[in-house]
Amino acid sequence: MRCHGNPLSRRGFLAAGTLGTIGLSLPELLMRQAAAEQKQYDFVEAKAKSVIHIFLPGGLAQQESFDPKPYSPIEYRGELKTIKTNTGEVFCETVPQLAKRADKFSVIRSMSHGEAAHERGTHNMFTGYKPSPALQYPCFGSVVSHEYGPRNNLPPYVCIPNVPNEFAGTGYLPSSYGAFALGSDPNRSDFKVRDLNLAGGVDEQRFSRRKHALEVVNSHFTSVTQADNIEAMNTFYQRAYDLLDTPAAREAFDIEKEDAKMRDRYGRNEAGQRMLMARRLVEAGTRLVTLTYGGWDMHNDITGGMRRLTPALDVALGALLDDLSERGMLDETLVMVSSEFGRTPKINKDAGRDHWPKVFSVMLAGGGIKGGMIYGASDSTASEPEENAVSPADLATTMYRLLGIVADKELMAPGDRPIEIVDGGNLIEPLLA
Structure with a gap:
């Protein structure tokens, strides 16, 4: 319904x-x-309190990850072998840790849209909408920020390490609903989140005086103009002050506070430390974290590329699922692993695969999603959906439902135009726990 x-x-x-x-x-x-x-x-009861959106830019190959085709000819199935999961399904050998935990998540093998360009496919997977020349649509994080606002003085929408693309922004919503970006990678030895500490020589009293002075100036500008950038700046400053005033919130960004063994468990690499940071943030109160890892646009040597990039992703994702489960957080945290599209059914002359939006895979875990389920299917060569095709609007509608957001609620675009959060998406009910 x-x-x-x-x-x-x-x-x-x-x-x-x-x-x-x-x-x-x-x-x-x-x-x-x-x-x-x-x-x-x-x-519309919220099952999930937070979302960790792991985006794999470039286009993850479905055949070399969650939807291998071991019985198709070599030029379609590729060189990599398969592995049995703990639920009896078959994944590619690149994800052995996830195969051991397949009972904790579900895979959609029938994602499909019609955009073969990176930018347009990314737009689909960050907004649930096809790109339009007439209107910019807000991304998931900005909608969640608009609907719910901050919790525990944490920014409601955070990007790790930076805003990943132009479609991860506020679209037609006010810019105050934009992302807080870390500005640095948590895996760096000199990692430090920008703007989270008082400047040198500024003590708490001086900080309070500055805050009061800024409030006076802001109130004057707000009385003179209602421009979005003025209002957004007021909002950002207020949230920044709230964050600086809350030690527990600031500490969520300090990955050095994490136990060294836990950091090792996730992996001392980009995938591991970004996912660990995401867990710290949602545990502290952030509502939606978007993080990116790797470059999956493998037009050449896809076997080598997958063997190089996937192990860190596999270990980190396995650790994230275990960690959330052990902390009692998995049931209330939706983990979504997506990419802008998949890869061509047939290996090309450069031993790679090209862009293919007709069918690809998405992984979902926790937050009201059943574990151990494969939803939908591609055909024998991973060319197109064979059953239960899923659109970006369907995926977005399902994600919003789990968060307790009515997906076809209307928000106001410039000119007082009512625009639905998602237009025409269907709830993927079999996936719901």
Whole structure:
């Protein structure tokens, strides 16, 4: 069952016109819609408190990860072998740690869209929308920030290490709902999150005086203009002050506080330390963390490329799932592993695979997702969906539902244009625990 958002959405007005012809007054109509809306909202119970979105830029090959084709000809299946999971399914040999934990997550093998360019495919997978020349859509993190705001004085939307692409931004929403980016990689020996410490020579009293002076200046500018950049700057400064004023929040960003054995467990590399940082942030209160790892655009030597990049990802993801589970956080933290598209069914002349959006795989764990499930299927050569094709809008709708957000709720774009958070997505009900 899909849940509908604003009772005065475009659909609501269409209903108003229809019901008006049988004699209902506007107050009666609104009362009926409010009652119906309340019933629908009763189904939108948040299962997930936070999301860790692990994005693999470039286009992860489905054949060399979660959807191998061992019985297809060599030019389709590639050189890598398969491995049995603890649920009896088959993955590529590149992910042995995940294969041991397949009961903790589900894989969609039938993701599909029509955008073969990196930028357009990335837009789809960060917003749930096809790109449009007329409007910029907000990414998942900005929508979550808009709907829920900060928790425990942590930024609601954080990117590790930086905002990964132009589509990870606020779109038509005010820029105050943008991401807080670490600005440095947690794996670096000199890692330090920018702007989280008081400047040299500034003590707490001086900090308070500066804060008060800034509030006076800001109130003047706000009274003069309502420009988005002024309002956004006010919001960012206020959140920054809240963060600086909260030692527990600041500490969440200090990966040196983490036990050395835990850091080793995740892996002392980009994949491991970024995922560990993500866990620290959602544990402390951040609502959505986006992190990237690697470059998966393997037009050449895909066998070598996967053998080089995948081990760190495999170990770190396995550690993240175990760590969340051991802390009692997996049931309330949605882990989503995605890429902008997959790779071509056939190996090319350079022993690589090219862009292929017709079918690819996404991994989901925790936060109300069943474990040990394969949803959908590709055909025998991983060329297209064979059953239960899933669109980016379907994936986004499901993610938002797990967070308790009504996916077709209307937000306001410039010009007071009502735009649904997701347009036309279907809930992937079999995946829900």
